[in-house]
Amino acid sequence: MSFFLTPILIAFILVLLGWIFKNEHPGKKTDDQSKTKPEYQPWVDEDLKDSAEDHQTEDVDEFRESEENLEHIPFSSPRFPEHEMIKRSQEFYELLNQRRSVRFISDEPIPRQVIDNIIKTAGTAPSGAHTEPWSFVVVQDAEVKHKIRVIIEDEEEVNYKKRMGDRWVNDLKKLRTNWIKEYLDTAPFLILIFKKIYGITSSGRKKTHYYNEISVSIACGILLAALQNAGLVTVTTTPLNCGPRLRTLLDRPANEKLLVLLPVGYPRKDATVPNLKRKPLEEIMVLV
Numbered sequence: 001m002s003f004f005l006t007p008i009l010i011a012f013i014l015v016l017l018g019w020i021f022k023n024e025h026p027g028k029k030t031d032d033q034s035k036t037k038p039e040y041q042p043w044v045d046e047d048l049k050d051s052a053e054d055h056q057t058e059d060v061d062e063f064r065e066s067e068e069n070l071e072h073i074p075f076s077s078p079r080f081p082e083h084e085m086i087k088r089s090q091e092f093y094e095l096l097n098q099r100r101s102v103r104f105i106s107d108e109p110i111p112r113q114v115i116d117n118i119i120k121t122a123g124t125a126p127s128g129a130h131t132e133p134w135s136f137v138v139v140q141d142a143e144v145k146h147k148i149r150v151i152i153e154d155e156e157e158v159n160y161k162k163r164m165g166d167r168w169v170n171d172l173k174k175l176r177t178n179w180i181k182e183y184l185d186t187a188p189f190l191i192l193i194f195k196k197i198y199g200i201t202s203s204g205r206k207k208t209h210y211y212n213e214i215s216v217s218i219a220c221g222i223l224l225a226a227l228q229n230a231g232l233v234t235v236t237t238t239p240l241n242c243g244p245r246l247r248t249l250l251d252r253p254a255n256e257k258l259l260v261l262l263p264v265g266y267p268r269k270d271a272t273v274p275n276l277k278r279k280p281l282e283e284i285m286v287l288v
């Protein structure tokens with residue numbers, strides 16, 4: 001009997017029990033493992049994920065050289081008396097507080113010059129290491145606009161009916177949106193904003209574009225403000241899973257990925273918007 005209680009046998013039984021338990025629960029993961037398991041997120045655009053292959057090292061010498069030789073120049077900016085600053089900031093807030101996403105856009109033409117100025121304004125955005133990782137593709141051709149509409153409606157119908165699930169469709173109900181996007185035909189201009197996930201140096205090597213999505217998103221915000229300032233409307237859209245087809249249609253290079261599409265124009269006379277309320281300052285600002 002004492003044979004059965006030897007420490008070696010007890011250790012053997014414990015190892016055996018551990019092995020049996022592991023094999024009975026092959027799918028069970030430790031806490032750490034389950035934390036790292038990516039949650040299924042159908043609203044995350046596969047095309048927008050920067051693959052490891054896209055992050056090859058830049059031509060370091062060339063980059064350093066251009067940075068080292070950069071001249072630094074004196075800087076000054078306009079300075080306003082305090083009362084003027086308060087007035088200007090209040091007025092700018094009031095202007096931007098009137099901005100709404102408008103999904104009913106008139107086909108009334110708008111001057112090209114305004115679009116040029118708006119894109120120039122967006123191009124003033126800061127960018128990681130001044131890489132300016134953006135392309136603004138402005139579409140005015142009716143046939144190309146219609147092709148864009150066909151691609152987007154095609155994908156969006158699948159998004160609404162199959163890909164996204166009930167929670168997403170429910171969250172959008174209040175906006176009364178669906179996969180029909182008439183504004184893609186009617187808006188006089190469509191602006192498609194691509195992020196350049198890497199640059200190409202003069203020697204043809206890939207150059208890292210640090211924080212390219214943040215940089216392009218900031219440029220988009222400035223562009224929205226510029227549209228509002230000019231009295232135009234848009235709706236920010238992120239056409240899910242349409243990137244590769246739109247990139248091909250518009251003949252964009254492989255390093256450009258579609259981030260945002262903005263139809264631009266005047267609102268239709270019968271345009272409506274959901275009666276949304278914005279959070280008050282106390283809810284969005286933390287003063288430490």
Ligand SMILES: Cc1cc2nc3c(=O)[nH]c(=O)nc-3n(C[C@H](O)[C@H](O)[C@H](O)COP(=O)(O)O)c2cc1C
Nearest residue numbers: 099100101102103175177235236237238239273276
């Ligand atoms: C990143 C982003 C993606 C959006 N995508 C869409 C979209 O695909 N379709 C749409 O109709 N509106 C889209 N919107 C617009 C939002 O629904 C809208 O901004 C929000 O409801 C608040 O309304 P407001 O813009 O009038 O303040 C998007 C907005 C953002 C910032």
